[in-house]
Amino acid sequence: MSNTGDLRAIISATARDLPDQRLAAQDACLSNDAFPVWMKHLPAQDRDGFKVSMEMVDKADIYIGIYAWRYGWIPDFDNPQQVSITELEFDRAVKRKASGKLKELLIFIMDDSVKVSPADIEMNDVAQQKLKAFKERVSTKRVVGFFKSTDDLQRQISEALAAYKSRNPAKKASESLESPSAEITSIPKPPAFYAEPDYIGSHKFVGRARELEELSDWANPADPTNLLLFEAIGGNGKSMLTWEWTTNPKHALAARPKDKPWAGRFWYSFYEGGASMEDFCQRALAYMTERPLKDFAKKKTAALKDELLARLHAQPWLLILDGLERVLVAYHRIDAAEVRDEEANIPTDQIADRNPCDAIRDEDNDLLRALAAARPSKLLVSSRLTPRVLLNQAGQPINGAKRITLPGLRPPDAEALLRSCGIEGKSDAIQSYLTANCDNHPLVIGILGGSSPTTCPRAATSTPGPPSPTAEPHSTSPALTSSSAATTSLRLRSKSWRTPAASSSLPSLCSPTPWTTRRSKRSIPICRRSRTRWKSRRRRRTGGNGSYQVITGKPSCGMNTKTLFQNGETSL
Structure with a gap:
């Protein structure tokens, strides 16, 4: 469990009628050293949103429920009792509280005397009955706060959090952290390479000769740029490129003069759970100073900043920050996993009307800007978005920083x-x-x-034995080797598939006979508009009308069209 000062508080409230109340709850949390997260309104049929909502409750230390006159969205899957997502979150929190995993459960209900707009009341008899029963249930055997205004709600939440902190003072670092002997084995001594954690690629590293050469030129002390940022959409190979260059001795190590080697190399991934700029600073300093991690564990980013910068100015360190977009406002939305990169850069913030390219914490912005001037050290960053603090008013990198858009x-x-x-x-x-x-x-x-x-x-089989004398050809080979125009025009839009297709299904895509449905007898596209981040990018390349080239084929290998399509979309 987290100690006081490292608390995560989930704010559970209906989205349409309580936006101001959620912001008030956020401010109350931040003023009491609790990090707030909440469930942004998601459209019906969004299974991923339902799953993420439950995961947020599971990761929270404190549950804050705010209820008024709307019952909320009722998921129509995995929900036999047909209760709202708000009630499901509450039930999950109650179970975690009973098991000792949740520290505090706080409930606040709008007072009946408060005048509200008709639009903020759910005009549905069934929903109102469920809401009434829900309010009675949450009020049973627990103290509930009734608020009459937004300010009143903020005050009550602040008082409740302050009372919890007084009852549960933060533990001393020596009581909550690992022993020094365990840390010695987990963090190597410089200049040995330290990764938190190791990167595991999804495929073989190939190419990128130009980018590798550009990185080696940048690493030379003569280059005036201290911070180099690779920006690209997800899956374009940012992490794999930076990992290859950093770990391959013929690149990062060879790029430095013999009389000015790296003092150490530290790779930090923000894609891991619990990753933050604060944790990055703590681990970087533990590595640089060869001191136990517990010496830095209770310090915040602002307190660690000066010592980290002093180390970076004293010797040439190489620090790699992988996936930095995870500390930005755009990726603290509840639906961040489904936001296209083009949308994430739109200047609106789902949290508190802040720029999506700002860091979620102001002290992180200050640190990032300072890192751009941390000579003689070098900072290598990969991100889907460029932090705004690294750009000037003209949208160009500030002094000491350089941005490269990574192509395919x-x-x-x-x-x-x-x-x-x-x-x-x-x-x-x-x-x-x-x-x-x-x-x-x-x-x-x-x-x-x-x-x-x-x-x-051609992957290795699980059954031991001698290798087959002839390898099985890949199922897409006919489309690439045949001279037939029909087969060479295979349009495998795999970006829209939710999971990889089995190789046995791919031969069916090479036949010139269109797919048909029993009901409409019309051809069905193998992929519709993508649900992935780069959908709109592909739309621009096809004229912006949402149309795509279509693959056609007839069922084979005993497949049934019902297993491939649902309402005209692939279900592979």
Whole structure:
């Protein structure tokens, strides 16, 4: 469990009628050293939103329920009792409180005397009956706060959090952290490389010769740039590129003069649970100073900043911050996993009307700006968005910082990646196809090639024995080797598939016979508009009308069209 000062508080409230109340709850949490998170309104049928909502409750230390005159969205899946998402969150919190995993459960209900707009009242008899029963249930055997205004709510939440902190003072670092002997083994001594955690790629690293050379030039002490940021959409290979350059001795180590080697190399990923700028600073200083992590564990970012900068100015350290977008406002939305990169950069904030490219914490903005001037050290950053603090008013990088937009692979490198999955074919056909259909995007090529063991026919089998004398050809090979116009026009829009397709299903995509449904007898596109982050980018490339080239084929391998489509969309 977290100690007081490291608390996470989930704010559970209906979205349409209580926006001001949620902001008041947020301010109350921040003023009492509790980090607030809440469930942003999600559309019906959003299974991922339901799952994330429950996960937020599971990760919270404190549950704050705020209820008024709306019962809220009722999920129509995994919900036999047909209760609202707000009530489901409360039930989950009650179970965690009973098991000792949740520290505090606070309930606040709007007083009946408060005048509200008719739009803020759910005009549904069934919903009102459920809401009345829910309010009675949450009020049973617990003290409930009734608020008459937003300010009154903020005051009550602040008082409740302050009372909890007084009853549960923070533990001393020596009582809550690991022993020094355990830390000695977990954090290596510099200049040995330290990664928190190790990066595991999804496919083989290929190409990127130009980017690797640019990185080595940047690492030279003669380059005046201290902070280099690679910006790209998800799956374009930012992490894999920076990991390859950092860990391969012929790149990062060879880029430094012999008389000015790196004092140490530290890789930190913000994609891990619990990652934050505060944790980054704590671990970086523990590594640099060779002191136990507990010496820094209770210090905040603002207190660690000066010591970290002093170390960076004293010796040439190489620090890699992977996935920095996770500390930005845009990625603290409840639906961040579903937000397209183009939308994430729109200057609106779902939390408190802040710029989405700002760090969620002001002290993180201050630190990022200072890191751009941390000579002679070098900071390598990968991110889907560029933090606003690293840009001037003209939108250009500030002094000491440099931004590179990472493109897709070069066509020959894209071909090499696809061939590494066991696909054969004419070189010009492969390169033309990958450029036109996949934008040479590494992750999409990996999915297309069936790079996971369950989808690649040439992956090692689980049954021991001698290797087969002839390897099974990949199921997309006919589309790349045949001279037939019908087969060479295979349009595998794998970006819209929710999971990788089994290789046995892919031959059916190579036939010129259209798919038909029993009901409408019309051709069905193998992919509709994508649900992924780069949907709108693909739309621009196809004219912006949402239409895509269509793959056609007839069922084979005993497949049934019902297993492939639901309401005209793929369900693979």
